[in-house]
Amino acid sequence: MSKQEKEYFHALHILEDNCTGCTSCVRVCPTEAIRVRDRKAKIDSLRCVDCGNCIEACAFHAIIPRSDTLDVIHNFKYKVAIISTSYFGQFTEDVSYEVAKQALYELGFDDVQEEAMVTQFQVEMIRDYIRANRDKRPILSSNCPTVVRLIQLKYPSLLSNLFQLEAPMSILTRYLRESIKQEKGLEENEIGIFLIVPCVAHVTAVHQPEGAYKHLQDGAFSIGMIYGKVREYIKHLKNNPPKIETFPKGLMWALSGVQADLVDCEDIRALSVNGVDNVMEILSRVEDHYLDQYDFIVLRSCTNGCVGGCLNVENPFVAMSRIKKMIKEGKDKKIDVHDLIELYHAGEFDVAPLSSRPVLELDKDIKKAIVKMKKLNEILTNLPGLNCCACGSPSCYALAEDIVQGKATIEDCIVLLRRHSREEEESKQEEIKSAQDKV
Amino acid sequence: MGEYWYIRPGLEESVNGFFSAQPEADMALESQIPEKDFNQAGKGSAEVKNLLKRLGVNPGILRRVAVAAYEAEINVAAHSLGGTMMCRIYDEFIHIIFKDMGPGIADIEQAMTPGYSTADEMVRELGFGAGLGLPNIKKNSDALHIHSERGNPTLLEFLIYFMSDE
Numbered sequence: 183m184s185k186q187e188k189e190y191f192h193a194l195h196i197l198e199d200n201c202t203g204c205t206s207c208v209r210v211c212p213t214e215a216i217r218v219r220d221r222k223a224k225i226d227s228l229r230c231v232d233c234g235n236c237i238e239a240c241a242f243h244a245i246i247p248r249s250d251t252l253d254v255i256h257n258f259k260y261k262v263a264i265i266s267t268s269y270f271g272q273f274t275e276d277v278s279y280e281v282a283k284q285a286l287y288e289l290g291f292d293d294v295q296e297e298a299m300v301t302q303f304q305v306e307m308i309r310d311y312i313r314a315n316r317d318k319r320p321i322l323s324s325n326c327p328t329v330v331r332l333i334q335l336k337y338p339s340l341l342s343n344l345f346q347l348e349a350p351m352s353i354l355t356r357y358l359r360e361s362i363k364q365e366k367g368l369e370e371n372e373i374g375i376f377l378i379v380p381c382v383a384h385v386t387a388v389h390q391p392e393g394a395y396k397h398l399q400d401g402a403f404s405i406g407m408i409y410g411k412v413r414e415y416i417k418h419l420k421n422n423p424p425k426i427e428t429f430p431k432g433l434m435w436a437l438s439g440v441q442a443d444l445v446d447c448e449d450i451r452a453l454s455v456n457g458v459d460n461v462m463e464i465l466s467r468v469e470d471h472y473l474d475q476y477d478f479i480v481l482r483s484c485t486n487g488c489v490g491g492c493l494n495v496e497n498p499f500v501a502m503s504r505i506k507k508m509i510k511e512g513k514d515k516k517i518d519v520h521d522l523i524e525l526y527h528a529g530e531f532d533v534a535p536l537s538s539r540p541v542l543e544l545d546k547d548i549k550k551a552i553v554k555m556k557k558l559n560e561i562l563t564n565l566p567g568l569n570c571c572a573c574g575s576p577s578c579y580a581l582a583e584d585i586v587q588g589k590a591t592i593e594d595c596i597v598l599l600r601r602h603s604r605e606e607e608e609s610k611q612e613e614i615k616s617a618q619d620k621v
Numbered sequence: 622m623g624e625y626w627y628i629r630p631g632l633e634e635s636v637n638g639f640f641s642a643q644p645e646a647d648m649a650l651e652s653q654i655p656e657k658d659f660n661q662a663g664k665g666s667a668e669v670k671n672l673l674k675r676l677g678v679n680p681g682i683l684r685r686v687a688v689a690a691y692e693a694e695i696n697v698a699a700h701s702l703g704g705t706m707m708c709r710i711y712d713e714f715i716h717i718i719f720k721d722m723g724p725g726i727a728d729i730e731q732a733m734t735p736g737y738s739t740a741d742e743m744v745r746e747l748g749f750g751a752g753l754g755l756p757n758i759k760k761n762s763d764a765l766h767i768h769s770e771r772g773n774p775t776l777l778e779f780l781i782y783f784m785s786d787e
């Protein structure tokens with residue numbers, strides 16, 4: 183079995199008992215990865231890019247995000263949490279940045295670190311990379327795991343345009359692992375580093391990183407999952423706000439637009455795109471070489487960037503506004519990046535080139551693919567073209583494709599079935615009528 | 622009378638053989654290109670791109686087809702009275718033909734010069750008409766043929782092989 187054919191881990195699963203086969207999820211999947219067969223939704227793990235659309239679309243809580251349970255942190259002597267920047271947009275404005283951060287210590291972590299701490303450093307890394315790779319335009323941000331997987335799947339010619347270095351949370355992980363080992367005199371396996379993330383894709387990326395050379399994180403928790411507990415701690419902490427370090431200027435990472443503005447400078451033109459449909463449209467335009475005038479494109483699958491992640495609690499626009507306020511009111515802080523620069527030059531943040539996941543092609547052999555395509559078109563002309571989804575495939579085109587690939591039959595089309603049975607009935611009645619006339 | 626031919630060196634025999642025999646295509650795709658409709662223009666080439674992805678065409682080749690087809694489609698929308706795009710797919714290459722309803726290219730050699738454009742104000746305002754259309758089509762195709770004269774419809778066709786160089 184080739185590497186690509188092996189089972190892919192995804193941080194979501196279907197509860198069959200809850201699934202009614204309604205096809206809501208089938209319709210919203212950007213890679214057409216879901217089918218309803220035998221009245222239950224099934225996800226093709228090769229096609230799934232962990233965007234989370236199906237989780238939000240399901241009205242029956244049948245598609246459930248998977249993340250680690252909090253007690254796995256106790257398998258480690260020293261427990262570190264790294265928080266995604268979007269976390270700080272999840273609370274009402276009477277909850278201060280410091281209190282929201284302190285509450286995470288109360289969950290049982292020995293150390294709480296922020297993605298925001300290294301985002302400015304990441305911006306410099308990105309600029310460095312853009313200037314060192316003048317032959318590639320535009321450079322595409324690789325921070326969003328869904329975008330990376332989407333490119334592997336549907337836009338493989340753009341893989342070489344991806345920013346080929348680790349993202350902030352992974353940079354921070356490498357840095358912390360090294361510095362904690364030295365400072366605390368601990369072994370690598372005694373340190374547990376966990377992410378607190380806004381989306382399914384980041385949980386998937388922790389368990390199945392693409393292109394990672396080094397040992398990264400030991401688990402991931404969703405913001406939604408810890409939110410209830412954290413709010414309890416916040417209640418107690420509110421009266422007694424702690425004095426801890428925060429990084430308000432770094433919070434821009436949660437907002438794709440602000441991030442692009444920060445990378446943008448005299449010799450670098452940056453574009454920001456968010457929302458999975460917009461991302462796909464833009465990638466298609468990049469493929470046509472029509473956005474070569476941009477040096478860098480920030481691509482985020484969720485609305486407004488990571489604040490739109492489906493495991494967040496707050497609406498993406500409200501969260502964005504809160505984070506913008508925190509950035510505006512925050513003070514600039516000098517962060518010592520000396521150690522980070524050293525690790526960067528030592529290649530600690532390098533990632534391997536990614537390979538494509540060609541699941542769209544009908545056949546490996548182009549001749550056979552053409553034959554299948556002709557058959558597909560033939561089937562398509564017979565289908566009603568309503569894209570009603572009642573067969574369990576996302577569109578008539580997808581059903582035709584499934585039939586050609588032997589994954590469905592023309593009888594799956596309910597509209598055709600009804601038409602046929604009606605025609606049969608009519609011809610039967612005509613027969614009876616003509617027989618009666620004869621008599 | 623304007624006639625323009627370009628064939629990538631080394632492919633003369635194959636290309637000439639194809640154009641003299643004009644064999645029937647394995648698959649065909651057709652779309653209309655309405656005059657100055659820039660919402661519509663680009664749909665045809667996007668459709669071709671999706672089809673070629675399904676056929677498993679090499680990503681680099683796919684990008685060349687996408688660029689050439691999109692440029693030609695925009696050309697028809699921007700400069701002509703509208704036309705059609707016809708795609709013929711064979712197992713070794715793709716043949717795309719654009720036919721418009723005039724008014725023809727006055728000087729093809731001039732139109733092939735990078736930076737030369739006759740695009741009007743409206744087209745330029747939309748961000749097109751930089752005069753790179755035809756040279757870009759040539760750069761990305763393995764064979765290009767244009768037949769045009771002032772006052773008459775134009776025919777532009779190109780071939781791109783699925784297995785070439787890359």
